Amino acid sequence: MSVAPFLSLDYQHRSIERELKQAFYRTLERGKFILGKEVDHFEKEFAAYHKSKYCISVANGHDALLISLKALGIDKGDEVIVPSHTCQATWLAVMNAGAKPVPVEVDPSTYTIDSLLIENSLTRKTKAIIPVHLYGHPCEMDKIMAIAKKNNLFVIEDNAQAHGATFKNKMTGSWGHCNATSFYPTKNLGALGDGGAIITSNKKLCDFARAFRNYGSEKKDVHSIPGVNSRLDELQAAILQIKLRMLDEWNETRRRTSNLYFGLLQNIGDIQLPPRENRETKPVYHQFVIQTSLREKLQAFLSKKGIETAVHYPIPIHLQKTYSYLRYKKGNLPVAERLAGKVLSLPVWPGLKKDQVEIVCSAVRKFFA
Ligand SMILES: Cc1ncc(COP(=O)(O)O)c(C=O)c1O
Missing domain, CATH: 3.40.640.10 (Type I PLP-dependent aspartate aminotransferase-like (Major domain))
Incomplete structure (x- = not known):
């Protein structure tokens, strides 16, 4: 489960x-x-x-x-x-x-x-x-x-x-x-x-x-x-x-969950955390996306512990067949290619409980330990 x-x-x-x-x-x-x-x-x-x-x-x-x-x-x-x-x-x-x-x-x-x-x-x-x-x-x-x-x-x-x-x-x-x-x-x-x-x-x-x-x-x-x-x-x-009336409140819960992640995922392995709210930007954390070069192994480890994650997006768009007519090759867009190999989206949805976030974070810490 x-x-x-x-x-x-x-x-x-x-x-x-x-x-x-x-x-x-x-x-x-x-x-x-x-x-x-x-x-x-x-x-x-x-x-x-x-x-x-x-x-x-x-x-x-x-x-x-x-x-x-x-x-x-x-x-x-x-x-x-x-x-x-x-x-x-x-x-x-x-x-x-x-x-x-x-x-x-x-x-x-x-x-x-x-x-x-x-x-x-x-x-x-x-x-x-x-x-x-x-x-x-x-x-x-x-x-x-x-x-x-x-x-x-x-x-x-x-x-x-x-x-x-x-x-x-x-x-x-x-x-x-x-x-x-x-x-x-x-x-x-x-x-x-x-x-x-x-x-x-x-x-x-x-x-x-x-x-x-x-x-x-x-x-x-x-x-x-x-x-x-x-x-x-x-x-x-x-x-x-109906849902529009709830949007700001639900976004606030996404921010609270993200703040928990920011607190609990500091200084773990090579994990890079997403940007935080600052003077100019107020994000709404549609996804909470971390980066790690051990993405596949971390995802499999979390999955075994019943923690579901996702990858947005695993194949860089310029290397998809649909766009082959644009003649891009591997290496042409190195940032996009690196991200496709490193990004991992953690659960962040209105209703996700504090202890579930804590379970995710302690499993991530355990993996890197
Ligand atoms: C950034 C972005 N643009 C466009 C779309 C396309 O939206 P739809 O799936 O409703 O066509 C999506 C969603 O899937 C999206 O995430």
């Missing part, structure tokens, strides 16, 4: 079970399941949470990125800067928009794109930068926005892993021109199925995205652009409204 599961959503769902059931019956009784009141309310609340003007909900995080790229006019022949180490959906959305993903190495101590390296990778074809707030750690958004302004580029934040994080007191997902997020069930704000959203304060981008997600329809029966079907359904929107 698992003494520390990698993830459990039970605690979250049990604490709001009554509201979830009410949302289900309310939606069932209303009998409207696509683009109705629930979607409308959720979009308003999620935009307000970001202190942004508009939220356009969509079917998933990949589509949120893809539609953002389309809204900004990014197309065949364009280049888009992406981090070398991220969830592969970030690169895939660029590829599916017809553009070329151009990776820039991440800072291995923060897991986010190294803003000092971005300008070296710009060409005449570069149109946008997609910073990813990976594992819940905010990117240096002030520097990235300044680079974009100087070079006339768009910024699309990928905020799928950082709902509720801030950089310099401003929400991640509200800095860029058009920002994308995912409500995949395991995210800090997760639906009970797929879901995603775009956040922007630009009316033109909002209008485009609203039409694009719904077959390119500006208003009923009028179609002006070749869009797709990428809509969040009413049931998910009703559920997300």
Whole structure:
């Protein structure tokens, strides 16, 4: 039996079970399941949470990125800067928009794109930068926005892993021109199925995205652009409204768990801990990711003791077959390659108990002893 599961959503769902059931019956009784009141309310609340003007909900995080790229006019022949180490959906959305993903190495101590390296990778074809707030750690958004302004580029934040994080007191997902997020069930704000959203304060981008997600329809029966079907359904929107009210509290529990880890995992073997909250960044620890050159052995040791862990992500994106057309070889992106071999995500979910964290930490200490 698992003494520390990698993830459990039970605690979250049990604490709001009554509201979830009410949302289900309310939606069932209303009998409207696509683009109705629930979607409308959720979009308003999620935009307000970001202190942004508009939220356009969509079917998933990949589509949120893809539609953002389309809204900004990014197309065949364009280049888009992406981090070398991220969830592969970030690169895939660029590829599916017809553009070329151009990776820039991440800072291995923060897991986010190294803003000092971005300008070296710009060409005449570069149109946008997609910073990813990976594992819940905010990117240096002030520097990235300044680079974009100087070079006339768009910024699309990928905020799928950082709902509720801030950089310099401003929400991640509200800095860029058009920002994308995912409500995949395991995210800090997760639906009970797929879901995603775009956040922007630009009316033109909002209008485009609203039409694009719904077959390119500006208003009923009028179609002006070749869009797709990428809509969040009413049931998910009703559920997300309830979970959004809990997000800050649940993020706080992730921070408390992370602080326990920081205290108990000091000076063990070659373990490198993730960045801590500081004057500028307030992370939301979507994952608590440590690094060690003994990753495989440590993971197997913990597993034997009933402690589940995960690896995000074991194969560097540039070495995946999907991107072979970009002709990257082993050695081309050494930081991403090193991270793929060293990162290990420890359990960090709302409801994880103090003694479970202590069990994880004493097992880690035992392994290195
Ligand atoms: C950083 C990042 N970007 C994009 C996505 C894509 O989201 P989805 O799975 O909803 O398409 C995810 C989640 O899987 C993610 O973690």
